[in-house]
Amino acid sequence: MAVGFAIGVLSGLLGLGGGTMMIPVFRIGYAMSAITCTATSLFAVLLTAVSGVITHLRNRTSLPKVGLAAGIGGALTSPVGVWLASVSAEWTILLAAAAIIVYSAATMLRKAIRMGVPRPQKEGTATEQVPQELSSSSTTDTPPILSRRDHLIAAAIGMVAGVASGYVGVGGGFLMVPMMMQLLRMPMKLTAGTSLMAVLFIALPGTIMQSFLGNIAWLPGISVAIGTMPGAYLGSRLIPYVPERALRFLFAGMLFIAAIMLVVNSL
DSSP, X not given: OHHHHHHHHHHHHHTOOSHHHHHHIIIIIXXXXXXXXXXXXXXXXXXXHHHHHHHHHHHTOSOHHHHHHHHHHHHHHHHHHHHHHHTSOHHHHHHHHHHHHHHHHHHHHHHHHHHTSOOXXXXXXXXXXXXXXXXXXXXXXXXXXOOHHHHHHHHHHHHHHHHHHHHHOSOSHHHHHHHHHHHSOOXXXXXXXXXXXXXXXXXXXXXXXXXXXXXXXXXXXXXHHHHHHHHHHHHHHHGGGSOHHHHHHHHHHHHHHHHHHHHHHHO
């Protein structure tokens, strides 16, 4: 529970999914097998996603239809990822997890570097071109309207994330957030909540399949999730009081170290 609380605080502060942190903790800290790490992480991510989805729906910081489309697409392919993990060697799963952790760390590091570089803007110019149907709803109470093509693209995004989620045991938000911003040109303030809703649907069939295979360590997964939920709430409340740039540099370094430890452990 204490480990889950710490993961939750960091997730709330940085807007990250907990899977990238849970896998190194389960493997290095608790000596679980690779498949048990990914299965238990996926189960814990499913539990913690519930509270996050409710919060985003209340705050209207998500596009439910896009999240549903991506979630359905990912739910179809998540069992494929689980099956691939079940027939893979342990070292391949751990190396894939390490690659995802390095990707997340590099993304965080790039953002931290950009936060220290001021970007001058001309008066009257927009910082990002966003289609009106996907623009922020902060200026209007009317929900955004998306085309059928947008929903199909969202489903395809979810299918890609579903395979990665089932194989490595992460939510898939690390893939969906940048893809939604690039392919659907969604504003940043809506991508986190939308991808989290998709994670809820993506993680469910993978968790069910992992449970039938007997790969989930139920008590550790439940305990971590119990700690993660209040931790994430506290982390979100601490955002105004914590220097985000310094924290991102520190945590990116921690993720790089965790990835190296996973590689060394697998070898």
